[in-house]
Amino acid sequence: MSTVRFLVNGAPVELDVPGMRRLLDVLREDLGLTGAKEGCGEGECGACTVILDGEVVDSCLVPMCQVEGRIVRTVEGLARRTEDGVVLDELQQAFLEAGGAQCGICTPGMLMAARQYLDAGGGPDEEAIRTAIAGNLCRCTGYTKIVEAIA
Amino acid sequence: MTARPGSSPPSFAAAMTPVVPDALVVTPGTIAPGRARTLAPLRREGPAKLTGEALYTDDLVFPGAWFGATIRSEVAHGRFRDLEKDPEFDWSQVVVVTAADIPGDNIVSLIKADQPVLVPIGGEIQHHAEPLALVAAQDRETLRAAKAGLRAVVDPLPAVFDPLDSDHVFAHYEIASGDLDAGFAAADLVLEGEYRVGHQEQLYIENNAMIAVPRDDGGITVTGSLQCPYYVHAALRRALGLDERQAVVVQAETGGGFGGKEEYPSIIAIHAALLARKAGRPVRMIYDRHEDIAATTKRHPAVVRHRTGVMRDGTLVAQDIEVVMDGGAYCTLTPVVLSRGAIHAGGPYRCPNVRIDARATRTNTPPNGAFRGFGAPQVEFAAETHLNRIADRLGISPLEIRRRNVYRVGDTTPTGQVLRESVAGEEVLERAAEAAEFERVRDRTARGRAERDGAGLVQGGPLATAAARTASGVGLALAWHGAGFTGSGEVKLASVASVQLTGDGRIEILVASTEMGQGTKTIFPQLVAAELGVEFDEVEIPDPDTSIVPDSGPTVASRTAMVVGGLCINAARRLRAAVEERHPGEAFADVYREDAREHGPTRIDQQFEPYPGIEFDDETYRGDAYPAFGWAACVAEVDVDLDTGEVTVRDVVAADDIGSVIHPVLAEGQVEGGTLQAVGYATIEEIKLRDGRYLNDRLATYLIPTSLDAPRITTILVEAPFSGAPHGAKGVGELPMDVGAPAVVAAIHDAVGAWIGELPATPERILAALHRRDAAAEAAS
Numbered sequence: 001m002s003t004v005r006f007l008v009n010g011a012p013v014e015l016d017v018p019g020m021r022r023l024l025d026v027l028r029e030d031l032g033l034t035g036a037k038e039g040c041g042e043g044e045c046g047a048c049t050v051i052l053d054g055e056v057v058d059s060c061l062v063p064m065c066q067v068e069g070r071i072v073r074t075v076e077g078l079a080r081r082t083e084d085g086v087v088l089d090e091l092q093q094a095f096l097e098a099g100g101a102q103c104g105i106c107t108p109g110m111l112m113a114a115r116q117y118l119d120a121g122g123g124p125d126e127e128a129i130r131t132a133i134a135g136n137l138c139r140c141t142g143y144t145k146i147v148e149a150i151a
Numbered sequence: 152m153t154a155r156p157g158s159s160p161p162s163f164a165a166a167m168t169p170v171v172p173d174a175l176v177v178t179p180g181t182i183a184p185g186r187a188r189t190l191a192p193l194r195r196e197g198p199a200k201l202t203g204e205a206l207y208t209d210d211l212v213f214p215g216a217w218f219g220a221t222i223r224s225e226v227a228h229g230r231f232r233d234l235e236k237d238p239e240f241d242w243s244q245v246v247v248v249t250a251a252d253i254p255g256d257n258i259v260s261l262i263k264a265d266q267p268v269l270v271p272i273g274g275e276i277q278h279h280a281e282p283l284a285l286v287a288a289q290d291r292e293t294l295r296a297a298k299a300g301l302r303a304v305v306d307p308l309p310a311v312f313d314p315l316d317s318d319h320v321f322a323h324y325e326i327a328s329g330d331l332d333a334g335f336a337a338a339d340l341v342l343e344g345e346y347r348v349g350h351q352e353q354l355y356i357e358n359n360a361m362i363a364v365p366r367d368d369g370g371i372t373v374t375g376s377l378q379c380p381y382y383v384h385a386a387l388r389r390a391l392g393l394d395e396r397q398a399v400v401v402q403a404e405t406g407g408g409f410g411g412k413e414e415y416p417s418i419i420a421i422h423a424a425l426l427a428r429k430a431g432r433p434v435r436m437i438y439d440r441h442e443d444i445a446a447t448t449k450r451h452p453a454v455v456r457h458r459t460g461v462m463r464d465g466t467l468v469a470q471d472i473e474v475v476m477d478g479g480a481y482c483t484l485t486p487v488v489l490s491r492g493a494i495h496a497g498g499p500y501r502c503p504n505v506r507i508d509a510r511a512t513r514t515n516t517p518p519n520g521a522f523r524g525f526g527a528p529q530v531e532f533a534a535e536t537h538l539n540r541i542a543d544r545l546g547i548s549p550l551e552i553r554r555r556n557v558y559r560v561g562d563t564t565p566t567g568q569v570l571r572e573s574v575a576g577e578e579v580l581e582r583a584a585e586a587a588e589f590e591r592v593r594d595r596t597a598r599g600r601a602e603r604d605g606a607g608l609v610q611g612g613p614l615a616t617a618a619a620r621t622a623s624g625v626g627l628a629l630a631w632h633g634a635g636f637t638g639s640g641e642v643k644l645a646s647v648a649s650v651q652l653t654g655d656g657r658i659e660i661l662v663a664s665t666e667m668g669q670g671t672k673t674i675f676p677q678l679v680a681a682e683l684g685v686e687f688d689e690v691e692i693p694d695p696d697t698s699i700v701p702d703s704g705p706t707v708a709s710r711t712a713m714v715v716g717g718l719c720i721n722a723a724r725r726l727r728a729a730v731e732e733r734h735p736g737e738a739f740a741d742v743y744r745e746d747a748r749e750h751g752p753t754r755i756d757q758q759f760e761p762y763p764g765i766e767f768d769d770e771t772y773r774g775d776a777y778p779a780f781g782w783a784a785c786v787a788e789v790d791v792d793l794d795t796g797e798v799t800v801r802d803v804v805a806a807d808d809i810g811s812v813i814h815p816v817l818a819e820g821q822v823e824g825g826t827l828q829a830v831g832y833a834t835i836e837e838i839k840l841r842d843g844r845y846l847n848d849r850l851a852t853y854l855i856p857t858s859l860d861a862p863r864i865t866t867i868l869v870e871a872p873f874s875g876a877p878h879g880a881k882g883v884g885e886l887p888m889d890v891g892a893p894a895v896v897a898a899i900h901d902a903v904g905a906w907i908g909e910l911p912a913t914p915e916r917i918l919a920a921l922h923r924r925d926a927a928a929e930a931a932s
Contacts, residue, residue, distance in 0.1 A: 028210075033203070034203065034206070034207075034209075034210035035202070035203020035204075036203075037207065037209075037356070037357065037406070038209070038439075039356045039357070039358070039440065039850070040439075040440040040849070040850040041439055041440065042440075042849065042850065042851060044849075044850035044851050045356060045440075045850055047356055074203070075201075075202065075203040076202065076203045078201075078202070079201075079202045086198065086202060088198060088201060088202070092198075092201040092202070095197075095201055096193050096194065096197045096198065096201060097193065098816070099194070099816040099817065099819070099820045101194065101197055101200045101201055102407075102668035102669065102670075102820055102824065103355070103356070103357070103405065103406045103407040103408075103667055103668025104196070104197075104199075104200030104201075104205055104404065104406065104668065105207060105355075105356045105357040105406025105407060106356050106406075107200050107201060108203045111201065129858075130858040130859050130861075131858075131859065133858045134857045134858050134859045135857075136858075137356060137850075137855060137857060138356070138858075139353075139354055139355060139356055139407050139409070139824070139828070139855060140407055140668045140820070140824045141820055141823060141824050141827075142820075142823030142824045142825075142826055142827035142861055142864055143823075143827070143858040143861045144819075144823045144861075144863075144864050145816075145819075145820060145823065146858070147858070
């Protein structure tokens with residue numbers, strides 16, 4: 001066990017965890033943030049994608065010992081919670097309108113990969129968008145509407 | 152020929168869509184030429200999915216739940232002698248379940264009673280990864296240790312892996328019409344061909360998952376990822392000996408199904424329930440990807456042989472077709488998959504003399520089952536590739552040969568079904584060809600081929616530029632897909648859907664139809680709201696739970712929008728009439744809350760009634776195999792790397808007639824997703840077997856297309872309504888899966904001049920075909 005301190009969606013977290021416990025398990029089981037999903041457990045599907053200090057990572061491959069002092073963003077941090085309820089961010093709204101989410105299981109990871117692409121200055125170029133989400137498998141959409149939503 | 156939505160039933164059309172004068176054409180990167188689009192509501196559960204709040208099975212917390220696991224066979228065929236337990240391990244801290252713990256029948260209830268829940272000690276193991284025992288523990292570490300302490304003692308037996316070698320036949324159908332010998336005698340050309348397709352994994356991104364919780368009444372509630380709550384319900388009752396109320400099945404948010412969660416969840420639910428019963432606490436059975444690929448059902452592999460007689464002008468005069476499907480070790484849904492395969496085997500073409508012989512046999516491999524298309528993609532790949540070869544041999548364009556043979560209104564199919572209406576094969580063909588500029592692109596690819604041939608470029612030759620080492624091609628395919636269940640399936644099922652006005656003035660749709668991404672939870676409230684004249688948000692649709700919803704049948708066979716959607720519309724019409732009768736002169740929307748206060752709840756249970764004039768004889772296989780057919784055409788453009796054999800599918804135009812478009816965004820999403828699954832089937836998706844075991848049972852080795860592998864897809868939605876459904880819809884889910892693969896293979900041929908007769912068209916197969924082509928050319932010169 002070691003004590004790990006980090007930020008999740010802006011909130012400070014301090015946990016005693018085994019250093020090799022996966023970030024994905026800490027998010028889902030210790031913090032109750034079940035947005036990130038486990039699709040393969042070996043970094044192939046991208047369903048567990050989160051943003052770690054501005055880098056897109058598969059949280060199933062990140063041990064907690066690498067998370068000390070870092071900033072984690074998950075899908076739960078995208079929408080704003082106001083007195084009137086939840087307000088989707090621009091990207092979530094675009095997914096909703098374009099039909100970028102079907103079964104929804106890849107969606108949290110897909111959104112985080114796309115969010116980081118846009119935050120890093122990515123534009124509407126189709127090839128660049130397809131490259132940015134190439135690590136996130138979707139079996140429902142054929143990617144057409146996801147690309148459309150990000151653009 | 153094709154009616155427009157404007158001519159579909161007025162109540163739906165008036166409420167939902169203004170007259171749409173043309174097919175909806177949506178090209179990538181544009182938002183909305185479709186006028187109906189702005190009127191379609193947003194996905195009902197979309198915000199929950201986008202914020203991460205949607206709860207899938209593995210996201211659910213059940214306090215005190217243990218973790219369950221399955222002990223599986225490591226041989227393909229054998230005698231299960233014993234289950235040995237490591238004496239060093241403390242077995243009091245876990246529960247172990249064997250076949251002896253099953254209170255009811257040791258049967259996974261489906262078509263035949265041949266598949267055990269667990270192989271009993273002394274029993275026969277029929278396939279690798281077959282469940283032998285179950286174990287549950289309070290944490291994953293203890294569970295791992297317990298699994299390691301259990302050893303199955305098995306005497307191996309000789310196994311059968313080739314479906315052509317198997318003498319155990321699950322099902323056999325013969326369909327015949329006309330005089331085959333006379334047809335072949337009259338033909339100018341007779342062409343034979345053999346086509347093979349392998350397994351395909353559904354690869355929903357959410358693995359199978361089920362959580363069982365013991366009930367106070369001695370029963371079990373299971374919550375899980377599934378398509379068909381009442382299939383699971385029936386299976387639980389039979390294996391656990393429960394009555395109707397003691398077995399409760401609840402669908403959690405489901406991360407994709409594609410048929411892979413049609414029948415398989417039943418066995419997982421039983422396993423979880425057996426463990427929960429013995430442990431006296433909730434048990435979670437959450438498969439990881441490795442287990443999900445290794446153990447669960449796949450698309451049936453098939454061998455299809457065609458012998459076709461054709462006139463010089465391309466007119467088909469005789470088709471002799473043999474289909475053999477590999478059912479795997481147990482029957483599951485194989486007879487129904489084979490039945491659809493047999494009926495679709497000739498393709499969407501008129502032919503007076505036909506014989507179709509289809510059988511499915513048993514092998515010692517994991518059982519195959521439902522997967523989007525359900526037998527049709529296999530046979531239509533064969534039929535379309537064969538027709539393209541015939542066109543090539545006759546020197547006729549692939550477009551022209553289809554124009555000459557495609558079914559039109561009044562034609563008769565091999566089962567004797569007269570196609571009376573909603574026949575849009577010609578329209579989807581012309582629209583796809585026109586949008587893709589098929590003939591113009593084909594002229595261009597032919598020039599490219601001629602230039603390469605003239606330049607004398609041979610494989611691996613020097614001084615070639617990268618551009619010259621890439622060959623481009625375009626291919627076309629056409630398909631039909633029977634809408635809803637085959638034959639008398641829907642009549643026997645007699646589904647019920649309910650719409651109710653609750654006592655507190657809410658409108659609820661009660662159905663067992665599941666949402667797995669395709670849009671059930673959006674289109675049903677949309678249809679009902681339109682009928683009732685209320686807003687979309689005023690209509691609720693609770694999650695399927697067998698303790699509250701009627702059996703509206705399984706969510707399969709592209710039947711949900713057509714059949715259950717039709718029941719919802721009819722139920723809503725009756726509800727509206729009942730309420731408005733109590734309030735003469737007033738509209739339902741204005742009085743329904745008041746009506747509920749005055750009269751209490753009103754519930755309409757709408758049961759399926761046979762479509763008028765549709766009859767099928769299951770014994771003779773004659774009659775109306777489907778109430779209507781959907782029609783699809785696909786044009787694919789590919790680049791083939793002549794050095795590596797790698798194929799890039801660049802562009803696809805898909806034209807699909809789905810009867811009527813309820814929700815354009817969702818319907819296009821079905822076409823785009825189905826098209827990409829077909830492209831994966833055509834190019835990269837392949838299961839390798841050794842001794843009956845799947846070798847590539849991980850996502851690192853079983854590949855599906857990424858965003859970079861996916862073509863640009865242009866979708867054209869065509870509407871030829873089916874008069875038997877109140878809204879005219881025929882279903883969309885499976886249709887695009889039938890056409891993508893043959894279009895890609897035709898495009899590969901157009902690029903390189905070699906036919907690929909076995910899917911997927913891997914680089915190895917393409918290079919081998921190029922070598923054969925070159926060797927044949929050399930021998931000829």
